[in-house]
Amino acid sequence: MTYSDGTRAVHAGLPEPVVGEPFLPSPVFAAPYHLDPVEGPGQNDYARTQHPTRRQLEAAIGQLEGAPTLVFASGQAAITALLLSTLRAGDTVALPSDGYFTVRAFAQGTLRDLGVASITVPTAGPYPDFAGVRLVLLETPANPGLDVCDIEAVAAAAHAAGALVAVDNTTPTPLGQNPLALGADVVVASGTKALTGHSDVLLGYVATPDDAVFAKVETWRKQTGAVPGAFDCWLAHRSIATLDLRLARQTANAAAIATMLLERPDVTGVRWPGLESDPAYAVAKAQMRRIPGVVSFDLGTADRVARFLTAASLVFAATSFGGVHTTADRRAQWGDDTSPGFVRLSCGIEDTADLVADLKAALDEA
Ligand SMILES: Cc1ncc(COP(=O)(O)O)c(C=O)c1O
Structure with missing residues:
Protein backbone atom coordinates (compact mmCIF):
# COMPACT_ATOMS: atom_id res chain seq x y z
CA MET A 1 0.00 0.00 0.00
CA THR A 2 1.37 3.42 -0.92
CA TYR A 3 0.42 6.09 1.55
CA SER A 4 0.13 9.84 0.99
CA ASP A 5 2.29 12.50 2.61
CA GLY A 6 0.36 13.05 5.85
CA THR A 7 0.35 9.33 6.62
CA ARG A 8 4.00 8.89 5.63
CA ALA A 9 5.06 11.79 7.88
CA VAL A 10 3.13 10.49 10.90
CA HIS A 11 4.43 6.94 10.55
CA ALA A 12 7.96 7.65 9.28
CA GLY A 13 10.54 5.62 11.16
CA LEU A 14 8.19 4.30 13.85
CA PRO A 15 8.97 0.82 15.16
CA GLU A 16 6.38 -1.97 15.04
CA PRO A 17 3.79 -1.46 17.83
CA VAL A 18 4.71 -3.13 21.13
CA VAL A 19 2.04 -3.36 23.84
CA GLY A 20 2.94 -1.14 26.77
CA GLU A 21 5.56 0.82 24.81
CA PRO A 22 5.20 4.39 23.46
CA PHE A 23 4.53 5.00 19.74
CA LEU A 24 7.87 6.81 19.42
CA PRO A 25 10.32 5.32 21.92
CA SER A 26 11.83 7.85 24.32
CA PRO A 27 15.36 9.11 23.73
CA VAL A 28 18.11 6.80 24.91
CA PHE A 29 20.70 8.75 26.87
CA ALA A 30 23.90 6.79 26.65
CA ALA A 31 27.45 7.19 25.37
CA PRO A 32 28.70 3.60 25.96
CA TYR A 33 26.29 0.68 26.37
CA HIS A 34 26.73 -2.63 28.17
CA LEU A 35 28.63 -4.99 25.90
CA ASP A 36 28.37 -8.74 25.82
CA PRO A 37 31.55 -9.72 27.72
CA VAL A 38 32.06 -12.67 25.40
CA GLU A 39 30.80 -11.42 22.00
CA GLY A 40 32.14 -7.83 22.35
CA PRO A 41 30.70 -4.96 20.24
CA GLY A 42 27.11 -5.44 19.08
CA GLN A 43 24.39 -3.28 17.55
CA ASN A 44 24.80 -0.66 20.28
CA ASP A 45 28.35 -0.24 21.47
CA TYR A 46 29.26 3.46 21.56
CA ALA A 47 26.99 6.39 20.65
CA ARG A 48 29.32 8.08 18.16
CA THR A 49 28.97 5.03 15.92
CA GLN A 50 25.63 3.51 16.96
CA HIS A 51 22.61 5.05 18.61
CA PRO A 52 19.04 3.67 18.69
CA THR A 53 17.27 7.07 18.82
CA ARG A 54 19.42 8.30 15.96
CA ARG A 55 18.74 5.14 13.90
CA GLN A 56 14.99 5.72 14.30
CA LEU A 57 15.31 9.29 13.01
CA GLU A 58 17.47 8.06 10.13
CA ALA A 59 14.83 5.51 9.26
CA ALA A 60 12.20 8.28 9.22
CA ILE A 61 14.15 10.67 6.97
CA GLY A 62 15.35 7.75 4.85
CA GLN A 63 11.75 6.69 4.18
CA LEU A 64 10.82 10.23 3.11
CA GLU A 65 13.91 10.84 0.93
CA GLY A 66 13.93 7.29 -0.42
CA ALA A 67 17.47 6.22 0.53
CA PRO A 68 19.65 5.21 3.50
CA THR A 69 20.34 8.30 5.60
CA LEU A 70 22.99 9.56 8.00
CA VAL A 71 22.08 12.42 10.35
CA PHE A 72 24.52 15.06 11.53
CA ALA A 73 24.71 17.71 14.23
CA SER A 74 23.84 20.46 11.69
CA GLY A 75 23.26 21.00 8.00
CA GLN A 76 26.79 22.34 7.63
CA ALA A 77 28.19 19.24 9.32
CA ALA A 78 26.33 17.11 6.74
CA ILE A 79 27.35 19.19 3.71
CA THR A 80 31.01 19.45 4.74
CA ALA A 81 31.04 15.70 5.50
CA LEU A 82 29.92 15.00 1.93
CA LEU A 83 32.44 17.44 0.43
CA LEU A 84 35.39 16.33 2.54
CA SER A 85 34.73 12.61 2.21
CA THR A 86 34.23 12.60 -1.58
CA LEU A 87 36.65 15.29 -2.84
CA ARG A 88 40.42 14.95 -3.13
CA ALA A 89 43.25 17.35 -4.01
CA GLY A 90 43.04 18.16 -7.69
CA ASP A 91 39.24 17.71 -7.84
CA THR A 92 36.80 20.46 -8.80
CA VAL A 93 33.41 20.98 -7.21
CA ALA A 94 30.61 23.04 -8.80
CA LEU A 95 28.52 25.04 -6.32
CA PRO A 96 25.54 27.37 -6.67
CA SER A 97 26.64 31.02 -6.77
CA ASP A 98 23.33 32.00 -5.13
CA GLY A 99 22.92 29.18 -2.58
CA TYR A 100 23.64 29.12 1.15
CA PHE A 101 26.72 31.36 1.40
CA THR A 102 28.59 29.40 4.11
CA VAL A 103 29.07 26.52 1.65
CA ARG A 104 30.85 28.86 -0.78
CA ALA A 105 32.93 30.30 2.05
CA PHE A 106 33.95 26.77 3.05
CA ALA A 107 34.95 25.97 -0.54
CA GLN A 108 36.92 29.17 -0.92
CA GLY A 109 38.73 28.57 2.39
CA THR A 110 39.16 25.01 3.65
CA LEU A 111 38.61 23.20 0.34
CA ARG A 112 40.93 25.53 -1.56
CA ASP A 113 43.60 25.01 1.13
CA LEU A 114 43.23 21.25 0.59
CA GLY A 115 43.80 21.64 -3.14
CA VAL A 116 40.14 21.28 -4.18
CA ALA A 117 39.05 23.88 -6.75
CA SER A 118 35.51 25.25 -6.90
CA ILE A 119 33.46 26.92 -9.60
CA THR A 120 30.16 28.65 -8.98
CA VAL A 121 27.12 28.55 -11.23
CA PRO A 122 23.85 30.50 -10.85
CA THR A 123 21.02 28.12 -9.94
CA ALA A 124 18.91 29.33 -12.87
CA GLY A 125 21.83 28.57 -15.22
CA PRO A 126 23.29 28.58 -17.78
CA TYR A 127 25.24 25.48 -16.66
CA PRO A 128 28.77 24.97 -18.02
CA ASP A 129 30.26 21.84 -19.49
CA PHE A 130 31.01 19.68 -16.42
CA ALA A 131 34.15 18.09 -17.92
CA GLY A 132 36.70 17.77 -15.10
CA VAL A 133 34.13 18.37 -12.33
CA ARG A 134 34.02 15.67 -9.65
CA LEU A 135 30.91 16.80 -7.73
CA VAL A 136 28.03 19.09 -8.65
CA LEU A 137 26.14 20.46 -5.67
CA LEU A 138 22.78 22.01 -6.54
CA GLU A 139 20.47 23.90 -4.22
CA THR A 140 16.95 24.29 -5.52
CA PRO A 141 15.10 26.44 -4.68
CA ALA A 142 18.24 28.37 -3.77
CA ASN A 143 18.39 30.19 -0.47
CA PRO A 144 17.77 33.10 -0.35
CA GLY A 145 17.01 34.17 -3.95
CA LEU A 146 14.62 31.24 -4.70
CA ASP A 147 15.77 30.49 -8.23
CA VAL A 148 15.33 26.84 -9.22
CA CYS A 149 17.09 24.47 -11.60
CA ASP A 150 15.93 21.45 -13.54
CA ILE A 151 17.48 18.65 -11.47
CA GLU A 152 16.85 15.96 -14.08
CA ALA A 153 18.52 17.92 -16.89
CA VAL A 154 21.52 19.08 -14.86
CA ALA A 155 22.01 15.60 -13.36
CA ALA A 156 22.01 14.04 -16.85
CA ALA A 157 24.66 16.53 -18.07
CA ALA A 158 26.77 16.05 -14.93
CA HIS A 159 26.55 12.26 -15.13
CA ALA A 160 27.57 12.34 -18.79
CA ALA A 161 30.74 14.13 -17.65
CA GLY A 162 31.31 11.57 -14.89
CA ALA A 163 30.40 13.87 -11.99
CA LEU A 164 28.47 12.97 -8.87
CA VAL A 165 25.32 15.05 -8.25
CA ALA A 166 24.16 16.18 -4.83
CA VAL A 167 21.11 18.35 -4.14
CA ASP A 168 20.59 20.47 -1.05
CA ASN A 169 16.92 19.74 -0.27
CA THR A 170 16.69 22.01 2.79
CA THR A 171 14.09 24.47 1.56
CA PRO A 172 11.59 22.05 -0.05
CA THR A 173 12.04 19.10 2.39
CA PRO A 174 11.45 15.56 1.08
CA LEU A 175 7.70 16.17 1.00
CA GLY A 176 8.28 19.07 -1.41
CA GLN A 177 10.82 17.54 -3.73
CA ASN A 178 12.52 14.17 -4.28
CA PRO A 179 15.92 14.82 -5.87
CA LEU A 180 16.91 11.13 -5.84
CA ALA A 181 13.88 10.27 -7.98
CA LEU A 182 14.92 13.08 -10.35
CA GLY A 183 18.37 11.59 -10.91
CA ALA A 184 20.52 13.03 -8.10
CA ASP A 185 22.98 10.68 -6.40
CA VAL A 186 22.89 12.30 -2.99
CA VAL A 187 20.61 14.55 -0.97
CA VAL A 188 22.14 16.81 1.65
CA ALA A 189 20.07 19.09 3.84
CA SER A 190 19.71 21.13 6.95
CA GLY A 191 16.98 19.58 9.07
CA THR A 192 17.09 22.72 11.19
CA LYS A 193 14.54 24.39 8.88
CA ALA A 194 11.12 23.15 7.73
CA LEU A 195 11.85 19.46 8.22
CA THR A 196 11.77 19.85 12.00
CA GLY A 197 10.08 23.25 11.89
CA HIS A 198 10.00 24.38 15.53
CA SER A 199 13.21 26.45 15.62
CA ASP A 200 14.57 24.37 18.48
CA VAL A 201 16.93 21.86 16.86
CA LEU A 202 20.08 21.96 14.73
CA LEU A 203 20.20 18.96 12.39
CA GLY A 204 21.59 17.86 9.06
CA TYR A 205 21.56 14.74 6.92
CA VAL A 206 23.01 12.98 3.91
CA ALA A 207 20.79 10.47 2.07
CA THR A 208 22.08 8.34 -0.77
CA PRO A 209 21.39 4.99 -2.42
CA ASP A 210 25.08 4.90 -3.51
CA ASP A 211 26.73 2.39 -1.17
CA ALA A 212 30.25 3.69 -1.78
CA VAL A 213 29.30 7.31 -1.01
CA PHE A 214 27.27 6.19 2.02
CA ALA A 215 30.23 4.23 3.38
CA LYS A 216 32.60 7.17 2.92
CA VAL A 217 30.26 9.60 4.66
CA GLU A 218 29.52 7.14 7.46
CA THR A 219 33.23 6.58 8.09
CA TRP A 220 33.78 10.33 7.98
CA ARG A 221 31.07 10.85 10.60
CA LYS A 222 32.37 8.06 12.81
CA GLN A 223 35.90 9.45 12.70
CA THR A 224 35.10 13.15 13.00
CA GLY A 225 32.12 12.84 15.33
CA ALA A 226 29.56 15.48 14.30
CA VAL A 227 26.58 13.41 15.47
CA PRO A 228 23.37 14.92 16.87
CA GLY A 229 22.51 14.09 20.47
CA ALA A 230 19.72 11.74 21.53
CA PHE A 231 17.29 14.44 22.60
CA ASP A 232 17.72 16.42 19.37
CA CYS A 233 17.13 13.24 17.35
CA TRP A 234 14.00 12.51 19.30
CA LEU A 235 12.69 16.10 19.04
CA ALA A 236 13.34 16.05 15.29
CA HIS A 237 11.56 12.73 14.84
CA ARG A 238 8.60 13.89 16.94
CA SER A 239 8.38 17.06 14.80
CA ILE A 240 8.43 15.26 11.45
CA ALA A 241 5.01 13.79 12.25
CA THR A 242 3.42 17.21 11.53
CA LEU A 243 5.51 18.04 8.45
C1 LIG B 1 20.07 25.72 2.08
C2 LIG B 1 20.84 25.54 3.34
N1 LIG B 1 21.70 24.51 3.44
C3 LIG B 1 22.41 24.31 4.56
C4 LIG B 1 22.31 25.14 5.65
C5 LIG B 1 23.14 24.88 6.87
O1 LIG B 1 22.34 24.31 7.84
P1 LIG B 1 22.63 24.41 9.42
O2 LIG B 1 22.42 25.84 9.81
O3 LIG B 1 21.69 23.44 10.01
O4 LIG B 1 24.05 24.03 9.62
C6 LIG B 1 21.43 26.22 5.59
C7 LIG B 1 21.30 27.13 6.74
O5 LIG B 1 20.65 28.16 6.66
C8 LIG B 1 20.68 26.42 4.41
O6 LIG B 1 19.82 27.43 4.30
Whole structure:
Protein backbone atom coordinates (compact mmCIF):
# COMPACT_ATOMS: atom_id res chain seq x y z
CA MET A 1 0.00 0.00 0.00
CA THR A 2 1.37 3.42 -0.92
CA TYR A 3 0.42 6.09 1.55
CA SER A 4 0.13 9.84 0.99
CA ASP A 5 2.29 12.50 2.61
CA GLY A 6 0.36 13.05 5.85
CA THR A 7 0.35 9.33 6.62
CA ARG A 8 4.00 8.89 5.63
CA ALA A 9 5.06 11.79 7.88
CA VAL A 10 3.13 10.49 10.90
CA HIS A 11 4.43 6.94 10.55
CA ALA A 12 7.96 7.65 9.28
CA GLY A 13 10.54 5.62 11.16
CA LEU A 14 8.19 4.30 13.85
CA PRO A 15 8.97 0.82 15.16
CA GLU A 16 6.38 -1.97 15.04
CA PRO A 17 3.79 -1.46 17.83
CA VAL A 18 4.71 -3.13 21.13
CA VAL A 19 2.04 -3.36 23.84
CA GLY A 20 2.94 -1.14 26.77
CA GLU A 21 5.56 0.82 24.81
CA PRO A 22 5.20 4.39 23.46
CA PHE A 23 4.53 5.00 19.74
CA LEU A 24 7.87 6.81 19.42
CA PRO A 25 10.32 5.32 21.92
CA SER A 26 11.83 7.85 24.32
CA PRO A 27 15.36 9.11 23.73
CA VAL A 28 18.11 6.80 24.91
CA PHE A 29 20.70 8.75 26.87
CA ALA A 30 23.90 6.79 26.65
CA ALA A 31 27.45 7.19 25.37
CA PRO A 32 28.70 3.60 25.96
CA TYR A 33 26.29 0.68 26.37
CA HIS A 34 26.73 -2.63 28.17
CA LEU A 35 28.63 -4.99 25.90
CA ASP A 36 28.37 -8.74 25.82
CA PRO A 37 31.55 -9.72 27.72
CA VAL A 38 32.06 -12.67 25.40
CA GLU A 39 30.80 -11.42 22.00
CA GLY A 40 32.14 -7.83 22.35
CA PRO A 41 30.70 -4.96 20.24
CA GLY A 42 27.11 -5.44 19.08
CA GLN A 43 24.39 -3.28 17.55
CA ASN A 44 24.80 -0.66 20.28
CA ASP A 45 28.35 -0.24 21.47
CA TYR A 46 29.26 3.46 21.56
CA ALA A 47 26.99 6.39 20.65
CA ARG A 48 29.32 8.08 18.16
CA THR A 49 28.97 5.03 15.92
CA GLN A 50 25.63 3.51 16.96
CA HIS A 51 22.61 5.05 18.61
CA PRO A 52 19.04 3.67 18.69
CA THR A 53 17.27 7.07 18.82
CA ARG A 54 19.42 8.30 15.96
CA ARG A 55 18.74 5.14 13.90
CA GLN A 56 14.99 5.72 14.30
CA LEU A 57 15.31 9.29 13.01
CA GLU A 58 17.47 8.06 10.13
CA ALA A 59 14.83 5.51 9.26
CA ALA A 60 12.20 8.28 9.22
CA ILE A 61 14.15 10.67 6.97
CA GLY A 62 15.35 7.75 4.85
CA GLN A 63 11.75 6.69 4.18
CA LEU A 64 10.82 10.23 3.11
CA GLU A 65 13.91 10.84 0.93
CA GLY A 66 13.93 7.29 -0.42
CA ALA A 67 17.47 6.22 0.53
CA PRO A 68 19.65 5.21 3.50
CA THR A 69 20.34 8.30 5.60
CA LEU A 70 22.99 9.56 8.00
CA VAL A 71 22.08 12.42 10.35
CA PHE A 72 24.52 15.06 11.53
CA ALA A 73 24.71 17.71 14.23
CA SER A 74 23.84 20.46 11.69
CA GLY A 75 23.26 21.00 8.00
CA GLN A 76 26.79 22.34 7.63
CA ALA A 77 28.19 19.24 9.32
CA ALA A 78 26.33 17.11 6.74
CA ILE A 79 27.35 19.19 3.71
CA THR A 80 31.01 19.45 4.74
CA ALA A 81 31.04 15.70 5.50
CA LEU A 82 29.92 15.00 1.93
CA LEU A 83 32.44 17.44 0.43
CA LEU A 84 35.39 16.33 2.54
CA SER A 85 34.73 12.61 2.21
CA THR A 86 34.23 12.60 -1.58
CA LEU A 87 36.65 15.29 -2.84
CA ARG A 88 40.42 14.95 -3.13
CA ALA A 89 43.25 17.35 -4.01
CA GLY A 90 43.04 18.16 -7.69
CA ASP A 91 39.24 17.71 -7.84
CA THR A 92 36.80 20.46 -8.80
CA VAL A 93 33.41 20.98 -7.21
CA ALA A 94 30.61 23.04 -8.80
CA LEU A 95 28.52 25.04 -6.32
CA PRO A 96 25.54 27.37 -6.67
CA SER A 97 26.64 31.02 -6.77
CA ASP A 98 23.33 32.00 -5.13
CA GLY A 99 22.92 29.18 -2.58
CA TYR A 100 23.64 29.12 1.15
CA PHE A 101 26.72 31.36 1.40
CA THR A 102 28.59 29.40 4.11
CA VAL A 103 29.07 26.52 1.65
CA ARG A 104 30.85 28.86 -0.78
CA ALA A 105 32.93 30.30 2.05
CA PHE A 106 33.95 26.77 3.05
CA ALA A 107 34.95 25.97 -0.54
CA GLN A 108 36.92 29.17 -0.92
CA GLY A 109 38.73 28.57 2.39
CA THR A 110 39.16 25.01 3.65
CA LEU A 111 38.61 23.20 0.34
CA ARG A 112 40.93 25.53 -1.56
CA ASP A 113 43.60 25.01 1.13
CA LEU A 114 43.23 21.25 0.59
CA GLY A 115 43.80 21.64 -3.14
CA VAL A 116 40.14 21.28 -4.18
CA ALA A 117 39.05 23.88 -6.75
CA SER A 118 35.51 25.25 -6.90
CA ILE A 119 33.46 26.92 -9.60
CA THR A 120 30.16 28.65 -8.98
CA VAL A 121 27.12 28.55 -11.23
CA PRO A 122 23.85 30.50 -10.85
CA THR A 123 21.02 28.12 -9.94
CA ALA A 124 18.91 29.33 -12.87
CA GLY A 125 21.83 28.57 -15.22
CA PRO A 126 23.29 28.58 -17.78
CA TYR A 127 25.24 25.48 -16.66
CA PRO A 128 28.77 24.97 -18.02
CA ASP A 129 30.26 21.84 -19.49
CA PHE A 130 31.01 19.68 -16.42
CA ALA A 131 34.15 18.09 -17.92
CA GLY A 132 36.70 17.77 -15.10
CA VAL A 133 34.13 18.37 -12.33
CA ARG A 134 34.02 15.67 -9.65
CA LEU A 135 30.91 16.80 -7.73
CA VAL A 136 28.03 19.09 -8.65
CA LEU A 137 26.14 20.46 -5.67
CA LEU A 138 22.78 22.01 -6.54
CA GLU A 139 20.47 23.90 -4.22
CA THR A 140 16.95 24.29 -5.52
CA PRO A 141 15.10 26.44 -4.68
CA ALA A 142 18.24 28.37 -3.77
CA ASN A 143 18.39 30.19 -0.47
CA PRO A 144 17.77 33.10 -0.35
CA GLY A 145 17.01 34.17 -3.95
CA LEU A 146 14.62 31.24 -4.70
CA ASP A 147 15.77 30.49 -8.23
CA VAL A 148 15.33 26.84 -9.22
CA CYS A 149 17.09 24.47 -11.60
CA ASP A 150 15.93 21.45 -13.54
CA ILE A 151 17.48 18.65 -11.47
CA GLU A 152 16.85 15.96 -14.08
CA ALA A 153 18.52 17.92 -16.89
CA VAL A 154 21.52 19.08 -14.86
CA ALA A 155 22.01 15.60 -13.36
CA ALA A 156 22.01 14.04 -16.85
CA ALA A 157 24.66 16.53 -18.07
CA ALA A 158 26.77 16.05 -14.93
CA HIS A 159 26.55 12.26 -15.13
CA ALA A 160 27.57 12.34 -18.79
CA ALA A 161 30.74 14.13 -17.65
CA GLY A 162 31.31 11.57 -14.89
CA ALA A 163 30.40 13.87 -11.99
CA LEU A 164 28.47 12.97 -8.87
CA VAL A 165 25.32 15.05 -8.25
CA ALA A 166 24.16 16.18 -4.83
CA VAL A 167 21.11 18.35 -4.14
CA ASP A 168 20.59 20.47 -1.05
CA ASN A 169 16.92 19.74 -0.27
CA THR A 170 16.69 22.01 2.79
CA THR A 171 14.09 24.47 1.56
CA PRO A 172 11.59 22.05 -0.05
CA THR A 173 12.04 19.10 2.39
CA PRO A 174 11.45 15.56 1.08
CA LEU A 175 7.70 16.17 1.00
CA GLY A 176 8.28 19.07 -1.41
CA GLN A 177 10.82 17.54 -3.73
CA ASN A 178 12.52 14.17 -4.28
CA PRO A 179 15.92 14.82 -5.87
CA LEU A 180 16.91 11.13 -5.84
CA ALA A 181 13.88 10.27 -7.98
CA LEU A 182 14.92 13.08 -10.35
CA GLY A 183 18.37 11.59 -10.91
CA ALA A 184 20.52 13.03 -8.10
CA ASP A 185 22.98 10.68 -6.40
CA VAL A 186 22.89 12.30 -2.99
CA VAL A 187 20.61 14.55 -0.97
CA VAL A 188 22.14 16.81 1.65
CA ALA A 189 20.07 19.09 3.84
CA SER A 190 19.71 21.13 6.95
CA GLY A 191 16.98 19.58 9.07
CA THR A 192 17.09 22.72 11.19
CA LYS A 193 14.54 24.39 8.88
CA ALA A 194 11.12 23.15 7.73
CA LEU A 195 11.85 19.46 8.22
CA THR A 196 11.77 19.85 12.00
CA GLY A 197 10.08 23.25 11.89
CA HIS A 198 10.00 24.38 15.53
CA SER A 199 13.21 26.45 15.62
CA ASP A 200 14.57 24.37 18.48
CA VAL A 201 16.93 21.86 16.86
CA LEU A 202 20.08 21.96 14.73
CA LEU A 203 20.20 18.96 12.39
CA GLY A 204 21.59 17.86 9.06
CA TYR A 205 21.56 14.74 6.92
CA VAL A 206 23.01 12.98 3.91
CA ALA A 207 20.79 10.47 2.07
CA THR A 208 22.08 8.34 -0.77
CA PRO A 209 21.39 4.99 -2.42
CA ASP A 210 25.08 4.90 -3.51
CA ASP A 211 26.73 2.39 -1.17
CA ALA A 212 30.25 3.69 -1.78
CA VAL A 213 29.30 7.31 -1.01
CA PHE A 214 27.27 6.19 2.02
CA ALA A 215 30.23 4.23 3.38
CA LYS A 216 32.60 7.17 2.92
CA VAL A 217 30.26 9.60 4.66
CA GLU A 218 29.52 7.14 7.46
CA THR A 219 33.23 6.58 8.09
CA TRP A 220 33.78 10.33 7.98
CA ARG A 221 31.07 10.85 10.60
CA LYS A 222 32.37 8.06 12.81
CA GLN A 223 35.90 9.45 12.70
CA THR A 224 35.10 13.15 13.00
CA GLY A 225 32.12 12.84 15.33
CA ALA A 226 29.56 15.48 14.30
CA VAL A 227 26.58 13.41 15.47
CA PRO A 228 23.37 14.92 16.87
CA GLY A 229 22.51 14.09 20.47
CA ALA A 230 19.72 11.74 21.53
CA PHE A 231 17.29 14.44 22.60
CA ASP A 232 17.72 16.42 19.37
CA CYS A 233 17.13 13.24 17.35
CA TRP A 234 14.00 12.51 19.30
CA LEU A 235 12.69 16.10 19.04
CA ALA A 236 13.34 16.05 15.29
CA HIS A 237 11.56 12.73 14.84
CA ARG A 238 8.60 13.89 16.94
CA SER A 239 8.38 17.06 14.80
CA ILE A 240 8.43 15.26 11.45
CA ALA A 241 5.01 13.79 12.25
CA THR A 242 3.42 17.21 11.53
CA LEU A 243 5.51 18.04 8.45
CA ASP A 244 2.66 17.63 5.98
CA LEU A 245 0.34 19.90 7.99
CA ARG A 246 2.99 22.53 8.61
CA LEU A 247 4.05 22.68 4.96
CA ALA A 248 0.45 22.95 3.80
CA ARG A 249 -0.18 26.03 5.94
CA GLN A 250 3.21 27.57 5.17
CA THR A 251 2.59 27.21 1.44
CA ALA A 252 -0.90 28.68 1.72
CA ASN A 253 0.48 31.61 3.73
CA ALA A 254 3.29 32.17 1.24
CA ALA A 255 0.83 32.17 -1.67
CA ALA A 256 -1.35 34.80 0.00
CA ILE A 257 1.58 36.96 1.06
CA ALA A 258 3.41 36.79 -2.27
CA THR A 259 0.21 37.77 -4.07
CA MET A 260 -0.35 40.68 -1.67
CA LEU A 261 3.29 41.84 -2.02
CA LEU A 262 3.13 41.73 -5.82
CA GLU A 263 0.30 44.24 -5.76
CA ARG A 264 2.25 46.80 -3.71
CA PRO A 265 4.19 49.47 -5.56
CA ASP A 266 6.42 49.98 -2.48
CA VAL A 267 7.77 46.39 -2.64
CA THR A 268 10.08 45.22 -5.42
CA GLY A 269 11.72 41.96 -6.49
CA VAL A 270 9.03 39.65 -5.09
CA ARG A 271 10.09 36.03 -5.59
CA TRP A 272 8.04 32.93 -4.83
CA PRO A 273 8.32 30.00 -7.23
CA GLY A 274 4.58 29.32 -6.89
CA LEU A 275 3.62 32.62 -8.56
CA GLU A 276 2.75 32.10 -12.23
CA SER A 277 4.69 35.27 -13.06
CA ASP A 278 7.84 34.02 -11.27
CA PRO A 279 10.81 33.08 -13.49
CA ALA A 280 11.14 29.81 -11.51
CA TYR A 281 7.46 28.84 -11.89
CA ALA A 282 7.61 26.47 -14.87
CA VAL A 283 10.47 24.31 -13.57
CA ALA A 284 9.22 24.43 -9.97
CA LYS A 285 5.74 23.34 -11.03
CA ALA A 286 7.13 20.46 -13.08
CA GLN A 287 9.58 19.06 -10.55
CA MET A 288 8.33 20.05 -7.09
CA ARG A 289 5.54 18.39 -5.18
CA ARG A 290 4.80 21.62 -3.31
CA ILE A 291 6.26 25.10 -3.10
CA PRO A 292 7.95 26.06 0.19
CA GLY A 293 6.75 28.84 2.48
CA VAL A 294 9.71 31.17 1.85
CA VAL A 295 9.15 34.42 -0.05
CA SER A 296 11.80 37.01 -0.86
CA PHE A 297 11.41 40.70 -1.68
CA ASP A 298 13.18 44.05 -1.46
CA LEU A 299 12.22 47.02 0.66
CA GLY A 300 14.97 49.25 -0.73
CA THR A 301 16.92 50.17 2.40
CA ALA A 302 18.06 48.63 5.67
CA ASP A 303 16.13 51.36 7.53
CA ARG A 304 12.87 50.49 5.86
CA VAL A 305 13.36 46.79 6.68
CA ALA A 306 14.01 47.75 10.32
CA ARG A 307 10.83 49.87 10.41
CA PHE A 308 8.85 47.00 8.85
CA LEU A 309 10.15 44.48 11.37
CA THR A 310 9.52 46.85 14.28
CA ALA A 311 5.96 47.54 13.13
CA ALA A 312 5.02 43.89 12.52
CA SER A 313 3.53 41.95 15.44
CA LEU A 314 3.48 38.52 13.81
CA VAL A 315 6.87 38.62 12.07
CA PHE A 316 9.85 37.89 14.27
CA ALA A 317 13.20 39.30 13.20
CA ALA A 318 15.28 36.14 13.00
CA THR A 319 17.50 34.20 10.68
CA SER A 320 16.85 30.61 9.61
CA PHE A 321 13.50 29.66 8.08
CA GLY A 322 10.87 26.94 7.85
CA GLY A 323 9.59 27.24 11.42
CA VAL A 324 6.04 27.48 12.74
CA HIS A 325 6.55 31.18 13.57
CA THR A 326 6.73 33.68 10.73
CA THR A 327 10.21 35.23 10.62
CA ALA A 328 12.03 37.67 8.38
CA ASP A 329 15.72 38.17 7.83
CA ARG A 330 17.56 41.04 6.18
CA ARG A 331 20.21 38.83 4.67
CA ALA A 332 22.81 41.55 4.03
CA GLN A 333 23.32 41.87 7.80
CA TRP A 334 25.10 38.49 7.67
CA GLY A 335 27.46 39.53 4.91
CA ASP A 336 25.95 37.52 2.07
CA ASP A 337 25.88 39.38 -1.23
CA THR A 338 22.23 40.50 -1.26
CA SER A 339 21.13 44.12 -1.52
CA PRO A 340 20.62 46.15 1.71
CA GLY A 341 16.80 46.02 1.54
CA PHE A 342 16.52 42.32 0.57
CA VAL A 343 14.27 40.34 2.91
CA ARG A 344 13.79 36.59 3.17
CA LEU A 345 10.39 36.01 4.73
CA SER A 346 9.66 32.58 6.15
CA CYS A 347 5.94 32.00 6.51
CA GLY A 348 4.88 30.21 9.67
CA ILE A 349 1.63 28.40 10.36
CA GLU A 350 -0.34 31.35 11.76
CA ASP A 351 -3.78 32.01 10.28
CA THR A 352 -3.45 33.39 6.77
CA ALA A 353 -5.77 36.36 7.19
CA ASP A 354 -4.06 37.47 10.42
CA LEU A 355 -0.65 37.26 8.81
CA VAL A 356 -1.60 39.11 5.64
CA ALA A 357 -3.26 41.87 7.68
CA ASP A 358 -0.25 42.21 9.96
CA LEU A 359 2.19 42.39 7.07
CA LYS A 360 0.08 44.94 5.20
CA ALA A 361 -0.15 47.17 8.27
CA ALA A 362 3.58 46.87 8.95
CA LEU A 363 4.44 47.74 5.35
CA ASP A 364 2.08 50.73 5.45
CA GLU A 365 3.78 51.92 8.62
CA ALA A 366 7.30 51.32 7.29
C1 LIG B 1 20.07 25.72 2.08
C2 LIG B 1 20.84 25.54 3.34
N1 LIG B 1 21.70 24.51 3.44
C3 LIG B 1 22.41 24.31 4.56
C4 LIG B 1 22.31 25.14 5.65
C5 LIG B 1 23.14 24.88 6.87
O1 LIG B 1 22.34 24.31 7.84
P1 LIG B 1 22.63 24.41 9.42
O2 LIG B 1 22.42 25.84 9.81
O3 LIG B 1 21.69 23.44 10.01
O4 LIG B 1 24.05 24.03 9.62
C6 LIG B 1 21.43 26.22 5.59
C7 LIG B 1 21.30 27.13 6.74
O5 LIG B 1 20.65 28.16 6.66
C8 LIG B 1 20.68 26.42 4.41
O6 LIG B 1 19.82 27.43 4.30
